[in-house]
Structure formats: C-alpha cells, structure tokens
Amino acid sequence: RLPEDGYYHIMSVLPDGSGLKQLTYGPFQDLWPCPLPDGDLGVVSSRCTARFICWRPQASTLFRMKPDGSEFHPLSYANLTEWAPSVMDDGRIIWTRSEYQDKGADFGHTLWAIRPDGTHPELIFGNDIIQPNGYANGRPVPGSQEFVCTLISHFGDLNGPIALVDTAQGRSNPKAITSLTPEVPWPGMWPAQECFREAVPLSHDYFLCAHAPRNTFGIYVIDRFGNRELIYMDRNISSMCPTVFQARPRPPVIASPMLTDAEQGEFVLQDVYKGISPAVPRGAVKYIRVVEEVRATLDQMPNGEFRKDHPEFQDWYATPVHKVSGPYGWPTYVVKASHGLVPVEPDGSAHFFAPAGKVL
Numbered sequence: 001r002l003p004e005d006g007y008y009h010i011m012s013v014l015p016d017g018s019g020l021k022q023l024t025y026g027p028f029q030d031l032w033p034c035p036l037p038d039g040d041l042g043v044v045s046s047r048c049t050a051r052f053i054c055w056r057p058q059a060s061t062l063f064r065m066k067p068d069g070s071e072f073h074p075l076s077y078a079n080l081t082e083w084a085p086s087v088m089d090d091g092r093i094i095w096t097r098s099e100y101q102d103k104g105a106d107f108g109h110t111l112w113a114i115r116p117d118g119t120h121p122e123l124i125f126g127n128d129i130i131q132p133n134g135y136a137n138g139r140p141v142p143g144s145q146e147f148v149c150t151l152i153s154h155f156g157d158l159n160g161p162i163a164l165v166d167t168a169q170g171r172s173n174p175k176a177i178t179s180l181t182p183e184v185p186w187p188g189m190w191p192a193q194e195c196f197r198e199a200v201p202l203s204h205d206y207f208l209c210a211h212a213p214r215n216t217f218g219i220y221v222i223d224r225f226g227n228r229e230l231i232y233m234d235r236n237i238s239s240m241c242p243t244v245f246q247a248r249p250r251p252p253v254i255a256s257p258m259l260t261d262a263e264q265g266e267f268v269l270q271d272v273y274k275g276i277s278p279a280v281p282r283g284a285v286k287y288i289r290v291v292e293e294v295r296a297t298l299d300q301m302p303n304g305e306f307r308k309d310h311p312e313f314q315d316w317y318a319t320p321v322h323k324v325s326g327p328y329g330w331p332t333y334v335v336k337a338s339h340g341l342v343p344v345e346p347d348g349s350a351h352f353f354a355p356a357g358k359v360l
Helices: none
Strands: 028-036 041-045 061-063 083-087 093-098 110-116 121-127 136-139 146-152 160-165 177-179 195-201 206-212 218-223 230-231 264-269 287-291 336-343 350-355
Touching: 028 083, 041 083, 041 093, 061 093, 093 136, 110 146, 121 136, 136 160, 136 195, 136 230, 146 195, 287 350, 336 350
Parallel strands: 110 136
Antiparallel strands: 028 041, 041 061, 083 093, 093 110, 110 121, 136 146, 146 160, 160 177, 195 206, 206 218, 218 230, 264 350, 287 336
C-alpha cells in the first residue's frame, strides 16, 4: 500500500517481525532494497529527479545508500526507469537496465551487471533481440552460465513467462532463451492473468516464483522439467517477490578504484570497426563524436516536491513525436549534446576523456 505521504520508503524489520523502522525519507520513491557485500544497500530510487523519457511520471534508477538511509550515491545515470537489483555470487549487482539509444523503444529493457561502486557496467543478455521486449528479475542459476528471469513486455508490468537464458550461447542469441512456462506467450502486451514473475533459484533445477493462475498471485515452486507446486495462496491479496529466508555465503567485496569527486572519465576504444565491418571498410573512420543523452530533469514545486506527472508528455520529447516524424518513423526522444570529435587511429583505436556522471 502506498504510504500516506504518497511515496514508497525503505524499511527494515527484525527476523521475528519486530523493530519496524523507516530508513528513507523525503519526496522520493525508494524501491527494491538490495543488501550489498560491504554492508551498504543497493536501491532503485527517483532521487535522480528525471522524467521517464517515453512516459509521464518520474524515472527511478539504481543507487547505493548507507544502511541507515544516508549517503545516496548514483550507480546509474540513465534517463529511464530501472528495476530489480540483486547481488550475484561474484559480488556484482545484476539489474534490469533500460535504454533506447535511437534503436527503437520496444526492446531496450535488458539484463546488465555492475560493480557496487558503479564501475564496469556490462551487458549480461539481450539488447539486440527484438522479441521478447525485455527481461526482469534476472538471477544466476547455480552450477551453470544460465540466468533465470521473467520475459516482460515494453508496455506492461513485470509479468510474463519464466525463462532461462544461457549466456554460454551468446549475449544476443534468441536461441539461448528457454521458457519454463511455455503456456504463457512471450510479450506482446503483458498477460493480466495466468502469468509468472520474480523467480529465485533454489538449486540448478528448482525455482521459487510468484504465479497468478487467474488474477491473484501465490507462491509456487517450479522446475525446469515442467512441474509446479503451490506453496502459499491467499485469494484476497496477492503474494509476490518471494525470497528464501536463509543464510548465504557473503559475496566478495570488490575493491573500488572509484574517485567520487572525479569530473572526468578516461575512455579507450579498442577497435571502432568491431561490429560494423565489412559494411564500413577499415580506414574509412577518421573520427568519432562523443555525444551525451541529456537528462530531462524534473521541475521542483514550491512545496519542495518534484513534478510527478507530465500529462502532455509527448510535448516533452526532444522532438515531439506526435508532431514531428522522419522518413523512417519517430526521430530522437532525447536531447543530444556533442562533446566534440576524437580522432581514430589507423588500427581503429581511440583514446579520450569525457565528463563523468553522464550517459554517453
């Protein structure tokens, strides 16, 4: 239930249900707390004070914070809402990251990993696959290179079929996807019933998840062989986000080289032709342009809160898509800022510095 002040906050509670305590305050949506190996918390929050580029409300992106609710630090500078962080056994955070990058809006919600200090973001799976539209609540499967996740729609909630993606077959290979609940169609629009969400591996073969046989979610165990068993169901209220209440080995604390006050980042491009050759022959590229996606920041209201809604949201695009269209469809959603040209060496490499804390 949404709190009386209209914002979700991070809470803590002792294992026996006592000691309920509110950790975060202010006019922000704070969601999805994720304990980190060093004792801090990962969290998805609207403290980015940015508009979700293709929709009306505020965006919420990945942050970290102290366990007392202080010292929020952004781990992502995205323009779009992100979801469902959890910590992998190697100490990195896996989460669903959204990007459009002028390649189409419908299939940009993919699984990424990042170190808890915000360095070394890396694609886990998706990003060049048209269908399904996206992947949510990704978690590594023990004893394999697979991740279990929910296949989600661009337009809907985080409901859909539960699937395995086998990264050993490549990060952009549709054949790496195996649905464990094949009766649920791949999105399209999200299924309103007879759907699944939030799978958690219990072992290599068994997964805890939420399942709605009709309109109410209960807690189930499913396996990779097509079996499922109801664990708990309340017909009056859905049960979601199951989590196993047990100790786990603490993942490693990854040493952080990050300088929090750094104003620039150093970039090395190894080979600009990787992925565009032979369509672009070697020697043809002389420069690359460093371009920033400019964040659409929220207006702050007189009461200290930030604008929550943009009813005329299409007018807020860089090029209003209901008024402007190009020969191949909609033009850009996002205002672009050029930071200049960088020469490309004969071997296809480039080296440059660019502003930190920006989507480039």
